[in-house]
Amino acid sequence: MKGKLGKFGFILLALALCLSITGAAFAKWSDTVTVEGTVNTGSVCVGVLDTGTSDSGIDPRVDPISLEPVTGDKDVASTISTNNSIKCEDGVTYYQSITETIANAYPYYAPTMNALLKNCGSIPVKIEDISVTSFDDPDDILSSITWKWELTYNDIVVASGEGLSALAKIVDNYQIEPGDYLDAHITAIFLESTPQGASGSLTMTITASQWNEVS
Amino acid sequence: MKPRLGKFGTVLLAVTLALAVAGAGFAKWSDTVVINGDVSTGTVCWHFVSGSFFQHDSGLDETCEPGLINVSTLDKDVGNTTGYFQDDHMLVVTINNAYPCYYNEISAKEQICGTIPVVLQAPVLTYASEDYTLPSGVVVTTNDGVLEFRWMDNTGQQFDPGGGPVELSFEMHVLQPAPQSTAITFTITQSAVQWNEA
Numbered sequence: 001m002k003g004k005l006g007k008f009g010f011i012l013l014a015l016a017l018c019l020s021i022t023g024a025a026f027a028k029w030s031d032t033v034t035v036e037g038t039v040n041t042g043s044v045c046v047g048v049l050d051t052g053t054s055d056s057g058i059d060p061r062v063d064p065i066s067l068e069p070v071t072g073d074k075d076v077a078s079t080i081s082t083n084n085s086i087k088c089e090d091g092v093t094y095y096q097s098i099t100e101t102i103a104n105a106y107p108y109y110a111p112t113m114n115a116l117l118k119n120c121g122s123i124p125v126k127i128e129d130i131s132v133t134s135f136d137d138p139d140d141i142l143s144s145i146t147w148k149w150e151l152t153y154n155d156i157v158v159a160s161g162e163g164l165s166a167l168a169k170i171v172d173n174y175q176i177e178p179g180d181y182l183d184a185h186i187t188a189i190f191l192e193s194t195p196q197g198a199s200g201s202l203t204m205t206i207t208a209s210q211w212n213e214v215s
Numbered sequence: 216m217k218p219r220l221g222k223f224g225t226v227l228l229a230v231t232l233a234l235a236v237a238g239a240g241f242a243k244w245s246d247t248v249v250i251n252g253d254v255s256t257g258t259v260c261w262h263f264v265s266g267s268f269f270q271h272d273s274g275l276d277e278t279c280e281p282g283l284i285n286v287s288t289l290d291k292d293v294g295n296t297t298g299y300f301q302d303d304h305m306l307v308v309t310i311n312n313a314y315p316c317y318y319n320e321i322s323a324k325e326q327i328c329g330t331i332p333v334v335l336q337a338p339v340l341t342y343a344s345e346d347y348t349l350p351s352g353v354v355v356t357t358n359d360g361v362l363e364f365r366w367m368d369n370t371g372q373q374f375d376p377g378g379g380p381v382e383l384s385f386e387m388h389v390l391q392p393a394p395q396s397t398a399i400t401f402t403i404t405q406s407a408v409q410w411n412e413a
Contacts, residue, residue, distance in 0.1 A: 044244035064412055074375075074410070076331060077257065087248070097249035104257040106331045106409055115250060128245065141254055190256070196329075199255040209245035 045121035047087035047094025054112035055079040079111035088120035112187040119176040126214040129207040139198030146189040260329030262303035267324035270296040310399040322384035334413035342401040360392040
């Protein structure tokens with residue numbers, strides 16, 4: 001039996017031919033959805049803040065023999081701290097650098113300086129490096145100073161000791177969580193060998209890096 | 216089947232090579248802070264004030280009884296006293312034509328020239344190659360019995376920088392064992408220490 005298109009078949013065939021001539025194509029049914037992704041990266045940021053010194057008037061001193069604190073009676077030397085270049089703020093302002101200036105020091109003058117290191121970023125950091133980047137001490141003042149220190153983390157004492165190298169050893173690799181702070185309270189005791197009329201300076205650079213890349 | 220980079224892999228490789236060629240490196244995130252420290256030290260300094268030497272014998276001689284008591288004026292101008300500063304801290308005194316019972320009062324001024332307060336220590340008398348400490352208010356007699364001294368003021372006193380000159384004075388008396396035809400010379404050395412170690 002011969003097949004016949006019939007009228008309906010003929011119309012369909014004509015329509016298909018027309019569509020093919022005009023370049024139209026047949027396509028399967030489809031639809032699309034869009035997934036949008038937003039990636040926010042964290043930040044590594046540390047700031048430093050000087051929180052004052054123990055010399056706000058009458059000199060802090062120690063006994064020449066015991067090196068224990070004694071009650072002062074005069075304002076002869078001075079220890080002044082300044083904060084330089086705002087780094088970050090979270091209700092408190094933290095800075096890129098601080099400067100501690102001790103003037104007119106003499107044997108058994110013993111000021112305490114306070115330097116607070118704040119993690120003002122959103123990524124935990126570890127202190128990776130403490131470098132002396134500038135040093136000028138022609139009269140060798142530093143060798144006539146005994147250093148005592150106490151280290152606190154969020155105001156809780158975590159270590160104390162003597163000598164800057166011991167402090168550096170404790171601080172090295174110390175991890176600071178976002179929003180937390182490490183505070184060093186450092187007392188400089190000028191000994192009998194302190195040279196008169198001398199001056200010196202040093203600059204230390206502290207580098208903190210993301211915690212997961214510091215071994 | 217061969218592994219293929221695909222378009223994305225090719226792009227990454229190209230970027231990596233470009234960075235490597237440009238010398239750039241991959242670095243962990245880090246930040247720095249800086250701590251500066253400056254220190255200067257003070258000075259302890261004092262010196263005799265030039266021209267401040269003074270002695271009381273400008274005419275008639277004075278005398279006293281042993282123990283530096285009952286000072287009185289004699290009727291002649293026989294002995295005399297001269298002095299000069301050997302250095303910032305030493306006074307040299309010479310008594311010429313002296314005789315037993317000759318008395319004089321001698322003074323000099325010191326000036327604080329440092330930045331740290333000082334406390335004056337008891338001065339040291341050097342006579343005939345021997346040293347004697349002169350506590351304030353105490354009569355000290357030399358070992359040969361020739362002279363007696365009494366330091367009068369300011370030992371143990373504290374002086375601050377910026378203050379005016381400080382007067383130091385003492386009495387001296389020639390005693391009976393004094394040798395004849397001999398000029399008597401002695402020195403006074405004044406020391407001071409920073410106030411918090413006095």
